[in-house]
Amino acid sequence: MLNISGLKNGVVIDHIQAGGAFEIYNYLNLDKEDDCSVAIIKNAKSNKTGKKDMIKIEGPIRADLDILGALSPNLTINIIKDGTIVEKRHLSLPETVTNILKCRNPRCITSIEQELPHKFKLADKNTGIYRCIYCEQRYSNRS
Amino acid sequence: MKHVISPLDLSVDELDAVLSLAEKIIDHPENYKTVCQGKKLATLFYEPSTRTRLSFEAAMLNLGGNVLGFSSADSSSASKGESVADTIRVISSYADICAMRHPKEGAPLVAAQYSSIPVINAGDGGHNHPTQTLTDLLTIKKLKGRLNNLTIGLCGDLKFGRTVHSLIRAMIRYDNVKFVMISPDELRIPDYLRTEVLDAQNIPYKEVNVLEPVMPELDLLYMTRVQRERFFNEEDYIRLKDSFILNAKKMKYAREDMLVLHPLPRVNEISTEIDDDPRAVYFKQAQYGVYARMALIMTLLGLDGDGLC
Ligand SMILES: [Zn+2]
Numbered sequence: 001m002l003n004i005s006g007l008k009n010g011v012v013i014d015h016i017q018a019g020g021a022f023e024i025y026n027y028l029n030l031d032k033e034d035d036c037s038v039a040i041i042k043n044a045k046s047n048k049t050g051k052k053d054m055i056k057i058e059g060p061i062r063a064d065l066d067i068l069g070a071l072s073p074n075l076t077i078n079i080i081k082d083g084t085i086v087e088k089r090h091l092s093l094p095e096t097v098t099n100i101l102k103c104r105n106p107r108c109i110t111s112i113e114q115e116l117p118h119k120f121k122l123a124d125k126n127t128g129i130y131r132c133i134y135c136e137q138r139y140s141n142r143s
Numbered sequence: 144m145k146h147v148i149s150p151l152d153l154s155v156d157e158l159d160a161v162l163s164l165a166e167k168i169i170d171h172p173e174n175y176k177t178v179c180q181g182k183k184l185a186t187l188f189y190e191p192s193t194r195t196r197l198s199f200e201a202a203m204l205n206l207g208g209n210v211l212g213f214s215s216a217d218s219s220s221a222s223k224g225e226s227v228a229d230t231i232r233v234i235s236s237y238a239d240i241c242a243m244r245h246p247k248e249g250a251p252l253v254a255a256q257y258s259s260i261p262v263i264n265a266g267d268g269g270h271n272h273p274t275q276t277l278t279d280l281l282t283i284k285k286l287k288g289r290l291n292n293l294t295i296g297l298c299g300d301l302k303f304g305r306t307v308h309s310l311i312r313a314m315i316r317y318d319n320v321k322f323v324m325i326s327p328d329e330l331r332i333p334d335y336l337r338t339e340v341l342d343a344q345n346i347p348y349k350e351v352n353v354l355e356p357v358m359p360e361l362d363l364l365y366m367t368r369v370q371r372e373r374f375f376n377e378e379d380y381i382r383l384k385d386s387f388i389l390n391a392k393k394m395k396y397a398r399e400d401m402l403v404l405h406p407l408p409r410v411n412e413i414s415t416e417i418d419d420d421p422r423a424v425y426f427k428q429a430q431y432g433v434y435a436r437m438a439l440i441m442t443l444l445g446l447d448g449d450g451l452c
Contacts, residue, residue, distance in 0.1 A: 109250040111247065124339075134253065
């Protein structure tokens with residue numbers, strides 16, 4: 001059972017791939033959400049995958065959370081109201097994502113043309129693998 | 144409008160049509176010498192590749208068209224910092240079709256997104272080179288008479304060799320194609336190709352280290368270069384390189400009708416002593432490269448219709 005102690009109204013982003021929480025934190029610009037208090041939990045124990053990260057956010061959040069599936073497959077979003085989970089969302093993986101994932105391949109055209117949008121296509125639904133549309137390199141949130 | 148950025152951008156049917164047209168051109172090149180009169184091909188080569196550029200230019204000239212372009216980044220506006228998108232927008236108003244070579248992967252795709260003329264990828268880094276694949280397929284089809292029911296040997300650097308990866312992806316679209324991969328362990332095909340492509344589609348293949356024992360099984364042998372810099376140390380390179388050099392002694396094990404292909408340039412992986420062997424078709428393959436590009440240019444310009452045979 002998900003521990004939401006301390007949260008009254010907010011969101012728990014759960015089942016983030018271990019090590020992926022900071023990327024999501026940065027993508028959501030949580031450092032600029034002045035009305036929210038944010039807790040990052042790294043390497044929490046998970047029955048499903050062994051280890052996972054979580055982000056707990058107390059307060060109103062403006063960002064669109066549905067796009068996060070591309071950053072970390074299997075991630076779930078729990079909406080908390082008055083101290084209980086009122087909604088649990090399993091995100092479906094978007095077919096394409098623009099300027100969310102960054103291509104880090106130094107041989108890719110995006111490495112020399114800064115104005116190009118970084119676009120990724122879902123290559124495999126089961127494993128959540130995304131590939132850059134330009135160089136076809138697989139997205140990896142390591143390195 | 145159609146662009147050809149990846150070898151799989153043409154469906155099997157479209158590919159068949161291009162290959163049939165190329166075969167007609169091989170048989171009667173004189174019938175095609177004015178079909179592109181008044182048309183211009185721009186060759187936008189951000190890195191030098193003389194062989195590929197000349198092949199494109201010869202193709203357009205054979206069709207009665209004209210060519211313009213640049214052959215390195217220094218002689219283009221890229222050296223002044225112009226983006227690929229801006230360059231292609233301008234070139235679109237100068238030419239009817241373009242062939243782009245670029246050291247960065249995906250540059251021709253960027254061009255295609257902003258272009259109002261067909262873009263052909265003439266090689267983007269280590270990524271795609273669809274006209275090489277088209278050339279390989281034309282050579283096989285013309286000289287073997289088929290693209291199905293083939294056992295294909297791939298020899299040399301199978302890890303970094305993009306021509307081999309593209310050939311595998313193109314050939315598995317035909318029935319009953321098997322692969323025999325001959326390489327040092329260090330240079331076997333990448334894992335993703337094994338799992339996502341070959342295993343995923345149940346394509347039969349085997350991986351071996353020695354050429355001689357598998358030679359009799361092969362309908363064709365595709366040779367690639369094993370480069371010294373791919374090895375961690377000189378010793379391994381010296382120890383292994385001879386195993387992957389094709390010579391007259393090894394050719395004795397091959398069938399009478401086995402073909403030897405190579406994307407060229409070769410260094411020493413094919414001994415010159417077999418150049419006169421009728422099974423060695425790599426120079427013919429280079430010649431077919433021009434015909435393949437002629438057929439592709441005509442197709443993308445919409446000039447492949449009736450009345451031309
Ligand atoms: Zn990329």
